[in-house]
Amino acid sequence: MDLVIRAPRAITGDTETACTVGVRDGRIATVEPYDAPLEGARQVELDGDVVLLPGLVDTHVHVNDPGRSEWEGFETATRAAAAGGVTTIVDMPLNSLPPTVDVAALEVKRKTAAGRVHVDVGFWGGAVPGNAAELRPLHDAGVFGFKCFLLHSGVDEFPPLDSEGLEQAMRQLRAFGGLLIVHAEDAGTIDGAPAAHGRDYGGFLGSRPPEAEHTAIERVVELARRTGTRVHILHLASGGALPMLAAARAEGVPVTVETCPHYLSFTAEEIRDGATEFKCCPPIREAANRERLWQGLADGVIDCVVSDHSPCTPELKRFDSGDFGEAWGGIASLQVGLPAVWTGARQRGFTLADVVRWMARRPAEQVGLDRKGRIAPGCDADFCVFAPDEAFVVDAARLRHRNPVSAYHDRPLAGVVRQTWLRGEPVTGDAPHGMLLRREDP
Template sequence: MSKRSSITPTGSAKVDVGSEVVAVRSDKVVLDGTIGPAEIVISNGKIVDVLPKRSWVRPSGEKVLDVGNLVVMPGIIDPHVHICEPGYPACEGFKSVTKAAAAGGITTIVDMPLYSCPPTTTLAGLDSKLQSAKGKCHIDVAFWGGIIPGNQAELLPMLKAGVPGFQCFLMATGVEDFSHVCLQDLHMAMNELQDTDCVLLFHAEQEPNHWMPVLDDTVEYSTFLDSCPDSMEVEATLTIAELCLQYKVPCHIIHLSSAQALPIIKDARKKGAPITVETTHHYLSLSSECIPPGATYYKCCPPIRGKSNQEKLWAALQDGEIDMVVSAHTPCSAEMKDLNNGDFLKAEAGIASLQFGLPLFWTSAKPRGFSLHDLVQLMCKNPAVLSRLEDRKGSLGPGMDADLVIWNPDKEFEVNKDLIHHKQKLTPYLGFQLCGEVFATLVRGRLAYLNGKFASKPQGDLLVTQRKMPMRVPSPYY
């Protein structure tokens, strides 16, 4: 295990974790088009100015954080995080997940709708989420709604209450209260949501066209991988692209695993479809060839595929065909992962990675020629746009929330259980040597995390904004 950064924050007054600061100074501030010395001036949680180095004059007694040559950039936004509260106290809750996020330089997450009781598929379900989260969040949290059969009447009320969009599944979820949708459900929902500032998120897998018997040892990863062929993602992506072109409602494909689906997305965009796509840290950092027998903590859906597929995902990122990189954080216990038997078909799907997203990406991206500006685009700006938060988050400039991550992109460390702040510490990344250590995380100008310590009082906001719905005459389905 490496020692933490020895850099001490300096200023004219003592700066402790939990403090509000009036300015952050660094020789490496990542702004649009430049990286260099700057002072970020903060007031009431907002950036009010960005000054060149020659202007660094401050009255005595002000709390200024001077971090030398550490990188300062917009806080990471992760729009794909599963929080199992309310309803599942043994799983990941708001307190643990937001602490882990703060330690990873993440300043905003967006909670997925299905792994809670009740799920966020009704206005009452959203209110239940908000009540559960109140007073527990170390960073800012927004919320996706969900589309299931029969909840069409709940969509506009949830949208008005502040969700930026809705997630749905095209195949069985395994969650009793979150059924997958059929084409008729999607036509009804998209007709209802036309002309709204809304995005639909799709888990892009469909049941295979023919039944595939399991003939091999279920302890072998290859058995599970064979049960989830690329064609499941390809067929789902074709369905999504056609709907997106028909209704012109923005559609977003979550956790893309198969590079075979990328030409469909590219073609749909050329035809005018407002379609975006994300991939995850595990698809970029892990490959099927390296998964040992019984290591069910590698299981996720869609699955981790082969090395050649992974390289195609990296190429698509470099070419701008994939819009963002997220965690799809889904923590599971050893029992949920069936570790005693190591059965890949019985184990729950999901990988915990939220805290380590920044170094996971940077460790693999830097040798491939990605820049800090690329990182900001893929993990800050584009996720802010998806989450309908681009007017206040995702970049550094006057009027934006003072959400910052301060980190050392050259510092190496080893992932071990003592570092992990997720409630469930089972992850395939244990023992990984990563590059890029987070030193501090500021949320609206307040230090939520500083050099291994957290603010004693969670002060994250719940990001729900009342919105006016467009006036239009309701039209019947078809």
């Protein structure tokens, strides 16, 4: 073996166990009992206060590079990912310039990322008005699926699909087995709500009511039912949509669902006036709603937890005015997602195996990355060494994404990432050795 890791505690499958992992040529060659006489060129003995996890897979990351690299970039985003135990990210198609809505733009993004990534990186394509002819070429070029909005995306160069465009895109994707991922908020519902303005978080919350999510999800589910297209609901914030989603899944509609650490961590009641670091869309809702999302994870209606890491410069958060109507909506959390979710999970009786399922295995399964998200023979030797009982307080200035802004600043969390390995090599943040991934046909 090139590498042997002896772990008194490791998450393999759905359990915590003691094991010895053998790595050859960047892949897991074998998983043996802890006392197995396995030899390797490098031997690592883990202490009993850490747990060996598979590297996390975050399928919802806005790197914003090229074009808005002052917001974030491939080097900084992937350093932050590695510091948080994330070994694979999939980059969103918008906020970069050009947006990833055709093959030429995808190649620009790949050239920008080449040689600069500290973890493995894949790419989503975009479904926007007028690019129907580009969907199949993007699919063939290796994007993992297609993102669309049903209302203004926040940037003019990535416009939303209307009802006719949504159905057209879904029928086209169904023809070649593509996946549509949807920012599910209904434009009409939000247009009819009071506009967000001023420092009052309650006013912002009222401008993005849960009915906007429910109406949009209902439309997407109905089209998925009719067309058979695989769809994925992004960043679910409203627990009120869970019964509808559970019923759709029970009848075989091909729909999966994610939520995010901030919806599981924060509540509307605790967000003070002017605290625009908490602005995101859909918004963070009330405490009772947060508990419904945790129940959705327990019931298996919500498949996975991913960051929706959407950073910007401090100026765009409008800390000068604290105006929720003017501030950029997005939360930077790529590095702290694992401890944030673990902090809430352990309080509610979940295990680290549950967290690994939500943040590693299921995101990998959703995008078809069969060699990611598990400690099992044949998988990439991607690992996170995690100390679940060590506590820390988040300092935004010490996080590795580009700008020192985070809703988690000053928040105490449980769990520290001690080390991250990518294909059998430690990730130090010095020499990048991540790869650019392409979707593989089954």
